[in-house]
Amino acid sequence: MLTIDHLVKSFDGERRRRRGKQSEASVARVFAVNDVSLEVNDGELFTLLGPSGCGKTTTLRSIAGLERPDSGAITVDDRVFFQTNDRGRAVNVPANQRGLGMVFQSYAIWPHMSVFDNVAFPLQVRPRSKRLSKREIGERVGKVLETMELGKMADRQATKLSGGQQQRLALARAIVIEPSLLLLDEPLSNLDAKLRESLRYELKRLQRELGITSVYVTHDQIEALALSTHIAVMSAGNVVQLGRPRDIYQNPNSRFVAEFIGTSNFIPGIVRSRDGDRHTVETTDGRLALDSTATLPVGAEVVVSIRPEAVEISRTSRGGEVVNEWSGKVLTRAFLGDSVDHVIGVGKNELRTRNNPETSIEPGTTVYLRLDPGKLALVPVS
Amino acid sequence: MATATRSERPPRRLTVARGGRRWWPTPKILIGAGVALGIGYLAIVPLYYLLWGTFFDDKGFTLSGFTRAYGNSRIGELITNSLWFAVGAAILALVVGTALAYLNVRTDVPFKGLFFAASIIPLVIPGILYTVAWILLASPDIGLMNKAIEPVLGPGFFDVFTVWGMVWVEGLHLSPIVFLLMVAAFRSMDPSLEESALMSGASRTTVFRRVTAPLVRPAIVAAVLIMTVRSLESFEVPALLGLQNGIFVFTSRIYLMLRTYPPDLAAAGALAGGLLLFAVVGVALSNFIGRAGRTYQTVTGKGFRPRPLELGKWRPVAGAMVIVYFIFTVLAPLAVLLYTSLLKFYQPPSVAAFKSMNLDNYRALAHMDKATTALKNSLFLGVASATLVMAVMAIAAWLVIRSKIPGRQIIDQLAFMPLVIPGLVLGLALSFVYLRSPVPIYGTIFILLIAYCTRFMPYGMRYAVTSMQQIGSELEESAQVSGASWWQTFRRVLLPLLSPGLVAGWIYILVVSFRELSSSILLYSPGKEVLSILIFEQYENGQFTVLSALGVVMVLTLVVLVFIAYKLGAKIGLRDG
Numbered sequence: 001m002l003t004i005d006h007l008v009k010s011f012d013g014e015r016r017r018r019r020g021k022q023s024e025a026s027v028a029r030v031f032a033v034n035d036v037s038l039e040v041n042d043g044e045l046f047t048l049l050g051p052s053g054c055g056k057t058t059t060l061r062s063i064a065g066l067e068r069p070d071s072g073a074i075t076v077d078d079r080v081f082f083q084t085n086d087r088g089r090a091v092n093v094p095a096n097q098r099g100l101g102m103v104f105q106s107y108a109i110w111p112h113m114s115v116f117d118n119v120a121f122p123l124q125v126r127p128r129s130k131r132l133s134k135r136e137i138g139e140r141v142g143k144v145l146e147t148m149e150l151g152k153m154a155d156r157q158a159t160k161l162s163g164g165q166q167q168r169l170a171l172a173r174a175i176v177i178e179p180s181l182l183l184l185d186e187p188l189s190n191l192d193a194k195l196r197e198s199l200r201y202e203l204k205r206l207q208r209e210l211g212i213t214s215v216y217v218t219h220d221q222i223e224a225l226a227l228s229t230h231i232a233v234m235s236a237g238n239v240v241q242l243g244r245p246r247d248i249y250q251n252p253n254s255r256f257v258a259e260f261i262g263t264s265n266f267i268p269g270i271v272r273s274r275d276g277d278r279h280t281v282e283t284t285d286g287r288l289a290l291d292s293t294a295t296l297p298v299g300a301e302v303v304v305s306i307r308p309e310a311v312e313i314s315r316t317s318r319g320g321e322v323v324n325e326w327s328g329k330v331l332t333r334a335f336l337g338d339s340v341d342h343v344i345g346v347g348k349n350e351l352r353t354r355n356n357p358e359t360s361i362e363p364g365t366t367v368y369l370r371l372d373p374g375k376l377a378l379v380p381v382s
Numbered sequence: 383m384a385t386a387t388r389s390e391r392p393p394r395r396l397t398v399a400r401g402g403r404r405w406w407p408t409p410k411i412l413i414g415a416g417v418a419l420g421i422g423y424l425a426i427v428p429l430y431y432l433l434w435g436t437f438f439d440d441k442g443f444t445l446s447g448f449t450r451a452y453g454n455s456r457i458g459e460l461i462t463n464s465l466w467f468a469v470g471a472a473i474l475a476l477v478v479g480t481a482l483a484y485l486n487v488r489t490d491v492p493f494k495g496l497f498f499a500a501s502i503i504p505l506v507i508p509g510i511l512y513t514v515a516w517i518l519l520a521s522p523d524i525g526l527m528n529k530a531i532e533p534v535l536g537p538g539f540f541d542v543f544t545v546w547g548m549v550w551v552e553g554l555h556l557s558p559i560v561f562l563l564m565v566a567a568f569r570s571m572d573p574s575l576e577e578s579a580l581m582s583g584a585s586r587t588t589v590f591r592r593v594t595a596p597l598v599r600p601a602i603v604a605a606v607l608i609m610t611v612r613s614l615e616s617f618e619v620p621a622l623l624g625l626q627n628g629i630f631v632f633t634s635r636i637y638l639m640l641r642t643y644p645p646d647l648a649a650a651g652a653l654a655g656g657l658l659l660f661a662v663v664g665v666a667l668s669n670f671i672g673r674a675g676r677t678y679q680t681v682t683g684k685g686f687r688p689r690p691l692e693l694g695k696w697r698p699v700a701g702a703m704v705i706v707y708f709i710f711t712v713l714a715p716l717a718v719l720l721y722t723s724l725l726k727f728y729q730p731p732s733v734a735a736f737k738s739m740n741l742d743n744y745r746a747l748a749h750m751d752k753a754t755t756a757l758k759n760s761l762f763l764g765v766a767s768a769t770l771v772m773a774v775m776a777i778a779a780w781l782v783i784r785s786k787i788p789g790r791q792i793i794d795q796l797a798f799m800p801l802v803i804p805g806l807v808l809g810l811a812l813s814f815v816y817l818r819s820p821v822p823i824y825g826t827i828f829i830l831l832i833a834y835c836t837r838f839m840p841y842g843m844r845y846a847v848t849s850m851q852q853i854g855s856e857l858e859e860s861a862q863v864s865g866a867s868w869w870q871t872f873r874r875v876l877l878p879l880l881s882p883g884l885v886a887g888w889i890y891i892l893v894v895s896f897r898e899l900s901s902s903i904l905l906y907s908p909g910k911e912v913l914s915i916l917i918f919e920q921y922e923n924g925q926f927t928v929l930s931a932l933g934v935v936m937v938l939t940l941v942v943l944v945f946i947a948y949k950l951g952a953k954i955g956l957r958d959g
Contacts, residue, residue, distance in 0.1 A: 066859050095862040096871075102863040108856035112878040121874070122864035173864065183863075 002040040007072035034237035050234035065095030101174030285347035290376035308354035310375035324371040428811035435814040436651030447648025464631040472609035474553030479560025487568040508897030509618040515715035529730040567601035607668035615804035617900035723930035743931035764895035767834035771842035779846035801840040805900030849883025889947040
């Protein structure tokens with residue numbers, strides 16, 4: 001469906017291109033996007049996730065045709081949108097001929113038009129030969145507005161809508177031409193927390209129902225986990241890890257990914273032995289057994305990522321019954337409503353744990369921590 | 383499943399959807415190039431010809447124009463007069479304007495409504511009318527103020543035909559502009575800076591001295607420079623007040639040189655060059671200081687207003703000062719025009735004078751061919767220049783703000799260049815151009831149209847750029863992604879969103895075009911007079927009563943226009959720099 005091949009965009013690329021020094025690597029270049037390749041299959045909701053400045057928005061805007069990459073290729077359904085050859089010459093289809101749908105971060109709803117006109121616009125500006133009749137445009141827009149539950153608002157001034165309605169209007173406008181690919185640039189970031197959550201499910205339901213292939217950009221990891229079929233975690237212009245939400249959460253391939261997605265405790269150590277997936281890691285605070293598909297050689301330096309909810313704590317020891325049991329002392333605790341967080345001192349390290357609200361232990365108490373081998377992740381030290 | 387290792391797979395053979403299309407100039411490129419060329423032509427060609435006309439005659443390069451202009455014994459006096467007049471007016475405007483701005487923004491002074499009524503004065507009373515009004519008030523022979531105090535202080539106590547008189551009239555006329563500039567400066571200052579000084583234990587006066595004053599200093603210096611440049615460029619005041627007693631400044635000297643026969647174009651050009659140099663240095667300095675000021679001036683977007691300073695027992699004093707200011711800048715000049723317009727001949731107020739009042743002057747005006755022609759010409763020039771300028775500047779603003787065309791900043795700078803060129807210098811430069819032009823433009827109304835478009839281009843640009851900046855680029859990008867071409871995007875998304883700003887700019891240009899005198903005076907020909915020229919002519923003929931009637935009509939028209947512009951939400955006064 002969508003294929004991106006070795007996409008590169010540097011900040012001063014525009015100037016370099018004009019000077020014809022495009023491939024000159026001698027001068028240090030600052031990359032917004034540095035050699036990104038990915039593929040999105042039909043019907044997927046593919047998320048580009050990363051902190052600000054990681055290149056996710058630049059990648060999305062390159063797909064849309066709003067940025068001109070320095071090199072690489074972008075193809076949708078075997079239609080080449082962008083491609084450079086060896087001499088630096090490029091195929092570059094203008095944004096207005098790509099036929100994509102896009103929802104902008106600010107929604108970019110035209111304030112001087114009614115709700116209807118906003119949605120009808122993409123149909124009205126088609127070349128005359130392909131333009132639908134007025135009646136057909138009306139029917140098509142009506143249907144889309146109905147889907148978005150905006151049917152009654154058609155004649156309203158677009159600026160008179162609430163935040164959530166504006167968001168749905170932006171989406172309606174993006175899908176009215178039935179684009180092959182829908183691009184969403186942090187579409188939920190302008191909403192308050194409650195509304196964001198409900199619209200997240202709304203968006204997921206719509207995307208799955210319409211089966212529309214989507215590329216979604218966000219810096220919100222919860223949003224990415226909740227919505228996506230696949231996630232590409234980006235950092236400094238690169239794709240760091242690519243996979244299904246569950247894989248990325250449970251088996252981060254680097255400390256960056258583990259830190260960026262969710263909260264985690266990191267304990268450094270060395271792989272002592274390996275038996276299939278079962279690794280034994282020697283840490284400063286004792287041995288840990290864990291299961292990991294990351295096949296690391298014996299003697300490799302690693303970091304063990306321990307999610308707060310993977311730690312079970314209790315006042316009593318279960319001794320030799322379980323694999324990983326450490327003891328420590330509760331330093332502080334915090335009641336968060338649906339859970340209780342404890343910070344526990346283990347040797348020189350501090351571990352954050354998250355448990356159900358029934359487990360609440362006084363600071364100063366000695367406790368036993370049990371770490372489920374299946375829930376620990378092994379992260380190589382790069 | 384998608385994996386990170388995909389990048390290693392050999393690139394697929396790709397089918398190119400769109401074949402090699404032959405390059406063809408799109409409307410975007412054609413329109414953009416046309417706009418850039420037009421702006422460049424208006425901004426550069428007059429200056430080029432001005433230099434050429436000054437340094438070259440039939441025999442080639444020469445400095446004789448400079449020798450004639452600067453070689454006589456009175457040149458020292460000319461420069462002294464010019465600077466004295468300009469700096470004096472600037473300081474008067476600054477002191478009055480800043481004091482009023484501080485009172486208005488930071489204290490509980492009464493009559494705050496009067497401030498903004500006074501602030502539109504430079505817009506609704508053209509300089510020529512304002513000067514004439516002050517002649518009627520403070521001329522040593524016929525001035526009403528002199529008549530009023532004659533029993534006490536003897537005849538001719540006030541004399542407006544001196545450098546001091548010139549400073550007074552110009553300074554008062556400029557003071558509302560300083561007021562608006564300083565109001566903006568005081569408002570943009572974060573009040574918490576002052577409050578934290580208060581919390582540190584400083585007294586109110588210490589806070590003003592150590593915190594407030596240093597923070598607004600860049601604005602003050604910039605204002606004084608801009609006002610000095612404007613006074614240097616001023617033509618009305620020196621021509622009407624200075625020439626009477628032989629007090630020459632640059633502008634009036636240039637005018638006189640061109641008025642005598644044969645006109646000495648080269649010498650006038652040399653003087654114009656000197657004036658242009660002063661103006662450029664002043665504007666460059668004020669820009670430099672403005673930029674340096676930004677480095678430490680903190681501007682916050684918070685709409686929080688501090689509690690105004692309570693004046694206490696000084697409140698009535700401050701209130702009285704405001705009223706006196708209002709009387710001098712607004713009430714007296716307008717009242718004297720209205721009074722004169724109702725008289726058969728000019729005389730001091732008396733029972734007989736009030737009894738003789740009628741509307742004959744207005745009736746005479748309605749039947750005067752020259753007045754209707756002038757009105758038609760003024761309207762045509764105002765509407766045509768406003769429309770042309772705003773249409774072109776809307777595109778130019780897009781080129782400068784949104785396009786990625788290399789050198790787009792040059793368009794911006796070219797469009798602002800005429801701001802530095804004094805009106806009289808522009809008039810002279812354009813006559814250099816079109817006296818030589820094979821196209822018969824000289825002597826038609828179109829040379830005035832070219833002058834007006836050039837002079838008002840910077841204003842139009844500022845309105846268009848400000849509006850363009852307020853439109854998020856995503857609004858435009860979403861139209862592009864929706865499939866709209868450049869022209870469709872411009873027409874259906876940008877233009878409707880820009881239109882309030884463009885209309886405000888249009889009205890502003892219409893308003894300022896009515897008061898334009900200094901370029902027109904060198905370019906008009908009989909039958910092509912505009913209203914301000916007509917007033918100038920009537921003054922020279924001593925027709926004060928008809929002139930006043932014309933003035934009243936003009937002020938009323940401008941008040942209506944400015945009111946409409948205010949309703950459109952344009953901060954007109956602030957654009958006036």
